[in-house]
Amino acid sequence: MTHEIQITEPVDLCLPDGRLNPAAVGWSRRPLHRANLPGWGRNKRWEYWGVVTPAHILGVVVASLDYAGVHGLYLLDRVSGRELAVDATVPLARGVVLPDRSGSGRVSASGGGVTIAIDQAPDATTLRASARDLEVDLTMPVVEDRDSLGVVVAWSRTRFQYTVKDVGRPVHGRLVVRGVEHAVPAQGSYATLDHGRGRWPYSATWNWAAGAGEGRAIQLGGTWTDGTGTTENGVFEDGRLHKIGSDLRWEYDRADRLKPWRITGPGVDVSFQPFHERVARTGLGLLAGETHQCFGRFAGWARAADGHRIDLDGLTGWAEETRNRW
Numbered sequence: 001m002t003h004e005i006q007i008t009e010p011v012d013l014c015l016p017d018g019r020l021n022p023a024a025v026g027w028s029r030r031p032l033h034r035a036n037l038p039g040w041g042r043n044k045r046w047e048y049w050g051v052v053t054p055a056h057i058l059g060v061v062v063a064s065l066d067y068a069g070v071h072g073l074y075l076l077d078r079v080s081g082r083e084l085a086v087d088a089t090v091p092l093a094r095g096v097v098l099p100d101r102s103g104s105g106r107v108s109a110s111g112g113g114v115t116i117a118i119d120q121a122p123d124a125t126t127l128r129a130s131a132r133d134l135e136v137d138l139t140m141p142v143v144e145d146r147d148s149l150g151v152v153v154a155w156s157r158t159r160f161q162y163t164v165k166d167v168g169r170p171v172h173g174r175l176v177v178r179g180v181e182h183a184v185p186a187q188g189s190y191a192t193l194d195h196g197r198g199r200w201p202y203s204a205t206w207n208w209a210a211g212a213g214e215g216r217a218i219q220l221g222g223t224w225t226d227g228t229g230t231t232e233n234g235v236f237e238d239g240r241l242h243k244i245g246s247d248l249r250w251e252y253d254r255a256d257r258l259k260p261w262r263i264t265g266p267g268v269d270v271s272f273q274p275f276h277e278r279v280a281r282t283g284l285g286l287l288a289g290e291t292h293q294c295f296g297r298f299a300g301w302a303r304a305a306d307g308h309r310i311d312l313d314g315l316t317g318w319a320e321e322t323r324n325r326w
Helices: none
Strands: 043-052 056-064 068-077 083-091 105-111 114-120 124-131 134-141 149-154 160-170 172-177 180-184 190-199 203-213 216-222 233-237 240-244 249-251 261-265 268-284 287-303 309-311 316-325
Touching: 043 316, 056 105, 056 114, 056 172, 068 105, 068 114, 068 134, 068 172, 068 268, 068 287, 083 105, 083 114, 083 268, 134 160, 160 203, 160 216, 160 233, 190 203, 203 268, 203 287, 216 268, 240 287
Parallel strands: none
Antiparallel strands: 043 056, 043 190, 056 068, 068 083, 105 114, 114 124, 124 134, 134 172, 149 160, 160 190, 172 180, 203 216, 203 316, 216 233, 233 240, 249 261, 261 268, 268 287, 287 309, 287 316
16 A cells, blocks of 8 residues: 555645655645646656547547657547547647646647647636547536546656546537537546646556546556555545555456456456457657557446445446557
8 A cells, every 4th residue: 555645735746956846746636736847858748538428439639748749539439340540740749738737728739630729717628629530529517526636656856747637527519520420418428637747767658547437437557656655546436536545456468458357456346348449559769659548348346435335337438558668
C-alpha cells in the first residue's frame, strides 16, 4: 500500500528552477495543479478524450512533445466493427494550444488534415473536431461536486507526470460519419478525460483501464507508477472518488489481447472482456510507439473507502498497453 498525500489547495507543479515541487506530489479530487513546465525538449503535454456511446467509441487527442505535435481522431462503429482513424504529426508542435490548468481555457490544434478545438468553461466543455470523413460536435456538462482524480507521479526531481483522469462525464451531441449524422444521446454515453503534463523518461511503458456506467466508474493504471509510492487508481460511485492506494497486478495475453484481462490487488478484483482491439503504431525516428487499446466490458468489484464493495459489472470502456520512445 502507498501512503499518498491528498492535495487540497492550488499548487504549482514546478519550482522556479524547473524541478518538481515536492509540495505538488500527491492526489486530489479536483484539478488543483498549475503545470508551469519551463524550457523545451523533454516536456510532454496532452489532452485525450475517450467517448463511449451506444453505437460508437471515439478517441480525440491533442499532444505536444515540444519537438512534435501528435494529434488524431479515432472512431469505432460498435455494430460493424469498422474503424476510422486520422493521425497528424506537426513539426515542433506548431500551432498547438494546451493550457497549464485542467478544466479551463482552450485546447486547439490544426494540421495534417486534423482540426480540433476544445473549450473548457465553468459549466461545460465543448469539443469540436474534423478530419477526413468525420465531424465531431460534443458537449460535456460540468456536474457540481463530482470528483475526478488528479495525481502527480515522481520518478525523480526532473522526471515526473501530472495527470487528471475524469472518468464517466456526461456527454451529448452528434457525430457525422461519411456524411451521415449520428446522435450522441445523453442516456448511455460517457466521456473520459486524460489530461497529462510532465517530463518523461525517453522510454516508457504503461497500462491504463477506464470504464463507466450509470452512477459508477473505474480508473486503473499500472507499470509506469509501480514503485513510485503513488498510484492513479480509484473507483467512483455517484460522483464520489474512492482512492485506491496500492499497486495492482495486470494479467493479459500479449499474443491474444482479446482474451480476458485480470487486474487485481488489495481492494480490487476486476476482469475485463474485450470485444475489439485497436492497434496504433508510430515510427518517426526518435518518436516511436505502439499502443494496443482493447474496448470491452468490465466485471468484478473495487472496495470503497468505508469498506463496501462497488459492483463494476457491465461498465464499458477500455484497457490498454502502450510502449513509447519519445
